[in-house]
Amino acid sequence: MIAKHEAVLAALLVAAVLAAAAVSPWLIFILTIATAKGIAVLGILLLLRAGQVSFGHALFVAFSAYTVAFLAPVLNDVALLLPLGALAAMALGLVVGAFVVRYREIFFGMLNLALSMVFYSLLEKLYTITHGTDGIRVSLPRFFGMALERHAYEWAVLVTALVLAVACAVFARIYLASPMGQGLSAIKTREARLEFMGVSARLVLLSAYVISALMAGMAGAIIAMTSRHVTPHLGYWTASGELVFIAILGGAGGVIGPFLGAIAFELVRVYAAASFADAWQLILGTTLLLVIMFARGGLWGLVLKLTGRRA
Amino acid sequence: MADWFADNGLLLGLALLDGLAYAALVFMVAVGLNLVFGVLRILNVAHGSFFAIGGYTAASIGAFVMARGLPEWLALPVLVLAAVVVGGIAGPLIERFILRRIYAEEPVLQLLVTFALFMILEDVQKLIWGVQPVHHDAAMRLLGTVDVPFGHDSIPFTAYQLYVLPGVALFTLVGLAWFLRRTLTGRVIVAVTTDREAATAMGIDAKKVFLLTFTFGAALAALGGALSSPTAALVPGVGAGTMVLSFAVVATAGLGQIEGAAIAALMIGLGRSIAVYFLPEAEVLVPYIIMVGVLLVRPNGLFGVVETRRI
Amino acid sequence: MHNTLSRRDALLATGFGGMLMPASLSHAQPANKPAEIKVGIVTILSGPASVFGVPGRQAAEMLFDEINRAGGIGGVPVRPIFVDEGPGVEHTLGEIRRLVQNERVDILFSSISSGSCLACTPVAEELKKTVLLWDCGTQRIFEDRRYEYAFRTQANGTPEVLAPLLYTLKRKPNLRTLAVINQDYAWGRDSWELWKTGMDALKPGVRVVAELFPRFNSTDFSTEITRLLALRPEVIFTTSWGGELDTFIKQASERRLFERSTLVMPLAESSLERVGNALPPGHFIGARGDHWHLHPNPADPAKLRAFTENYRRRFNAWPIYCTHHMYQAVSAMQAAYAKAIPAAGGAWPSDAQLAAAFRGLEYDTLTSRMKIREDGQGLEAQLIGTTVRSPDYPFPIMNDMVVYPPELLYPPVGQKSVDWLKTLTPDYLNRVPG
Structure with missing residues (x-):
């Protein structure tokens, strides 16, 4: 029942995104970025299921985005750049994950933060390679062999992002229902029991970590191919904080939450910035505070309440 | 090796002097964060904002004192006054009306509440103090400089940097250790840090302890900011940078560890200034390298205690 | 699910795409x-x-x-x-x-x-x-x-760095040692590359005794200042700005760095009012262009x-x-x-x-x-001057001002700045005013 319910809502959400993008073309950019961030937040959600918060997942977003920026001059096609960026992030996720899954809670969060800040510092420091804060421009790539003009290209990337988002959401749902996914919940409640059953908690967490890195990688690649300019800021700790922010805003209950959260976040930011250029952080912060204080389930929780169902 | 020291020994001596002053400031911020974490089990992201607000307040009060033509020596007590004002107002307000509502929540929500506060306070600073750098260096100028011999030459250091900063840090460390071990309130705080459930079961009013600790932690951060204000200009965003650094100190030290914070701050402070002399490119990476290195060997930080696992 | 999505999308894209075309055509009309x-x-x-x-x-x-x-x-x-x-x-x-x-x-x-x-x-x-x-x-x-x-x-950055370089070399014809302390980000790195390239072409043989790039948004420069005090370079070049420049000037002034070295600060005009007389007389500053409220000869x-x-x-x-x-x-x-x-x-x-x-x-x-x-x-021309105390202002102002005309400062269209700076010769310095 819930699965069907979710599928209908997902379809409605995708349709709403496409309709909004069609009516106001300037939203294409923002909605693509929001969808990409939603995919990254989906990965955060898997870790949250295990009670672990990464305050450094912007590392994988930035790593993938820079992979795309560096490869773009030689392999200038979305069909190559997107998987390569995502896989590069996944590989990094395997290396970093092998180290950080030994830690829990605050140490887990801090180590992720520290490692992401190391990468951020390197992006700034290695000026001759990365152009520091100036960043690197990504020229307009081909789309599966087709050279599209800008407007068609932007549509193509948005649709690609939506397809990936749906695929990732479906996957996340299946994964969370699988024994590996159930293992995650066990880490949160009573990790030792998992070990008594002969299941390696580290392995369970590592698999979720690698998947979350892959999802962050997809997000990074899409962001790089949408903004077509990457800067170290993508990997700063506040960018990681933003992803966790979106996870809570959207609601950690279902796989649609991250996308609701991401779209709401981007729109609130744009409109807050447009109306109160000096105080958009204040508005975002207050929104977050209100959600946590008065709407624990996030936007997804509100949706469930409105439609009279419970997750 | 002996030759290297003959050539660089003097430089190393200078690096130690600079590193000590820097470590003192880092300690002042980190120790408050660590204290709050130990008791409330909340990693307060807004701690960096208290640092910034403390600095701004000290500069404002300092400017007021100067404009009134009051005696110059007041510049030093003004720094402490600023810390008391900020801690005394912001601490209870935030603990009572925001944090108290979320003690029962998951750590991620608690973390995000402080992240929201951080965002809000960033803009509040801008609304109150504007965006132009704020500077008030009366306290630094008051004490003049000390010439430190360097071969045939001599290098002027400010007395403020050489004596006041390490002095205040040392005083804080010793005072805090004494307070926690020798006074009743202090022992109650330690009891709550070590075992919250047992402490409350024995009739300790956790609410009161939380309020007290949070206020005290905020005041310490504000004192750190106030102490840095005579030497460093305050600009928007100064809180965010301070924050990451103190995270690194806290994780290196071990959560809730006061002496650990002092040693971690010393390692990071000295490591940084030695890097500036001998390996400038690595300067920004020093805190993270130290943290990751320590956690590799001691997963709970230098002085962290292994928590009992729930079964 | 994917199929229905892409079909819906194709419909929407064609439907609304047509509506959008006129807007994108209007640029030319x-x-x-x-x-x-x-x-x-x-x-x-x-x-x-x-x-x-x-x-x-x-x-x-x-x-x-x-x-x-x-x-x-x-x-x-x-x-x-x-x-x-x-x-x-x-x-x-x-x-x-x-x-x-x-x-x-x-x-x-x-x-x-x-x-x-x-x-x-x-x-x-x-x-x-x-x-x-x-x-x-x-x-x-x-x-x-x-x-x-x-x-x-x-x-742009090229004239904004070249003008203070010319000003410095005119006043320090026997310059032997120099150090740089810049913010570690694009402008800090770029401006140093421009300065170094220009200096090596116009006055070969100046020894760079320290290249310091403290972290962007640093609040403490005491370690860097100690090094600069120990090294005693004749000139210290810094293109820092904002709070970082203020902090550096205040810390350096208190520790008498300004007595040991001449500082060249192409962006210091924007900090003058804030740092006040912590910035001593006799140092070279710029304003990123030909403008200042006390400009020596404004057209109007x-x-x-x-x-x-x-x-x-x-x-x-x-x-x-x-x-x-x-x-x-x-x-x-x-x-x-x-x-x-x-x-x-x-x-x-x-x-x-x-x-x-x-x-x-x-x-x-x-x-x-x-x-x-x-x-x-x-x-745009570039105004560079030397700091001096003034009884009329609570902050230093400039004297000995030189306005460098644009003809001297820009590479020709199509040539990259660094390549052009390499072609400058010591003789070019003789043709420059100031």
């Missing part, structure tokens, strides 16, 4: 006189660089009010829409699209940070909207590619005085270089409309016609007159 001219202004309103962004916005507010009181441009009132580039490039790119496609601005003024300049300029070009680079300094923008819609109404002294006094009255601060840069962008925009409106022959100029008006455009600054050359780069 002259339009009717609009109700207002909307100007999208990208500036930094959050983070450390808002020390420049906010005065820039204030200057714009003041100037737009003045234009509207005088009847607007071609009888049309102007309205600024400010957006913050502080949150980063990705946010700014979204804002640029919103300004052009939703707010439908007529012209953009874009950005302070070179990162957002490099990212936003190509987007404005793709959207076929005129963009004035009002304050960003990266010389690479017009050296790396050609733009139809982008123009810079001020100088009354105009400069009026601007300075109005700004001071309204915002209670001395106008710094970014307010002059905003004036230059506004002045260029007015001049371009004045040129494009008659050229459009009765209709209101289209985006393409407006952009065309900027190439070769001449316009007044607060101190002189500037020209935009064929690659879109504005040609």
Whole structure:
């Protein structure tokens, strides 16, 4: 029942995104970025299921985005750049994950933060390679062999992002229902029991970590191919904080939450910035505070309440 | 090796002097964060904002004192006054009306509440103090400089940097250790840090302890900011940078560890200034390298205690 | 599920795509006189660089009010829409699209940070909207590619570094040792590369005793200052700005670094009022252009005085270089409309016609007159001076000022700055004033 319910809502959400993008073309950019961030937040959600918060997942977003920026001059096609960026992030996720899954809670969060800040510092420091804060421009790539003009290209990337988002959401749902996914919940409640059953908690967490890195990688690649300019800021700790922010805003209950959260976040930011250029952080912060204080389930929780169902 | 020291020994001596002053400031911020974490089990992201607000307040009060033509020596007590004002107002307000509502929540929500506060306070600073750098260096100028011999030459250091900063840090460390071990309130705080459930079961009013600790932690951060204000200009965003650094100190030290914070701050402070002399490119990476290195060997930080696992 | 999605999408895309086409065609066609001219202004309103962004916005507010009181441009009132580039490039790119496609601005003024300049300029070009680079300094923008819609109404990093270098070499003909302490980000690195390349060509053999790049947004320079005190270089070069420059000056002044070395600080004009007399006399400073409220020979002294006094009255601060840069962008925009409106022959100029008006455009600054050359780069002179105490001001002012004309400071169109600087010879120094 819930699965069907979710599928209908997902379809409605995708349709709403496409309709909004069609009516106001300037939203294409923002909605693509929001969808990409939603995919990254989906990965955060898997870790949250295990009670672990990464305050450094912007590392994988930035790593993938820079992979795309560096490869773009030689392999200038979305069909190559997107998987390569995502896989590069996944590989990094395997290396970093092998180290950080030994830690829990605050140490887990801090180590992720520290490692992401190391990468951020390197992006700034290695000026001759990365152009520091100036960043690197990504020229307009081909789309599966087709050279599209800008407007068609932007549509193509948005649709690609939506397809990936749906695929990732479906996957996340299946994964969370699988024994590996159930293992995650066990880490949160009573990790030792998992070990008594002969299941390696580290392995369970590592698999979720690698998947979350892959999802962050997809997000990074899409962001790089949408903004077509990457800067170290993508990997700063506040960018990681933003992803966790979106996870809570959207609601950690279902796989649609991250996308609701991401779209709401981007729109609130744009409109807050447009109306109160000096105080958009204040508005975002207050929104977050209100959600946590008065709407624990996030936007997804509100949706469930409105439609009279419970997750 | 002996030759290297003959050539660089003097430089190393200078690096130690600079590193000590820097470590003192880092300690002042980190120790408050660590204290709050130990008791409330909340990693307060807004701690960096208290640092910034403390600095701004000290500069404002300092400017007021100067404009009134009051005696110059007041510049030093003004720094402490600023810390008391900020801690005394912001601490209870935030603990009572925001944090108290979320003690029962998951750590991620608690973390995000402080992240929201951080965002809000960033803009509040801008609304109150504007965006132009704020500077008030009366306290630094008051004490003049000390010439430190360097071969045939001599290098002027400010007395403020050489004596006041390490002095205040040392005083804080010793005072805090004494307070926690020798006074009743202090022992109650330690009891709550070590075992919250047992402490409350024995009739300790956790609410009161939380309020007290949070206020005290905020005041310490504000004192750190106030102490840095005579030497460093305050600009928007100064809180965010301070924050990451103190995270690194806290994780290196071990959560809730006061002496650990002092040693971690010393390692990071000295490591940084030695890097500036001998390996400038690595300067920004020093805190993270130290943290990751320590956690590799001691997963709970230098002085962290292994928590009992729930079964 | 994927199938239904892509089909739906295909439908929507074709359906709405058709609706959108006319909007994208309208760039070339002259339009009717609009109700207002909307100007999208990208500036930094959050983070450390808002020390420049906010005065820039204030200057714009003041100037737009003045234009509207005088009847607007071609009888049309102007309205600024400010957006913050502080949150980063990705946010700014979204804002640029919103300004052009939703707010439908007529012209953009874009950005302070070179990162957002490099990212936003190509987007404005793709959207076929005129963009004035009002304050960003990266010389690479017009050296790396050609733009139809982008123009810079001020100088760039090359003249801003070369002028203080010339000034220094003229006053220190026997310079032997030098150190650099710059912020560790693009401008800090770029400006050092320009200085070093120029110095090696004009005065070979100067020894660089330390290259210090403290972390961007550092608040403590005591370790770096100790090193500089121990090394005793004759000259210390720093292009730092804002809070970091203030902090460095205060810490260095207290520890008497200014007594051991001469400091060259091309951006220090913007810190003068804040650091006050902590900055001792005898050091070389610049203002990123040919402008300052005490300019030695402005073309129209009354105009400069009026601007300075109005700004001071309204915002209670001395106008710094970014307010002059905003004036230059506004002045260029007015001049371009004045040129494009008659050229459009009765209709209101289209985006393409407006952009065309900027190439070769001449316009007044607060101190002189500037020209935009064929690659879109504005040609601006550079004012450099030496600090001196004044009984009339609570902060140091400049004397021994030299204005270097643009003919000496820019590489020819199509040549990269670093390549051009390498071709300079010690003989070039003899032809330079000051």
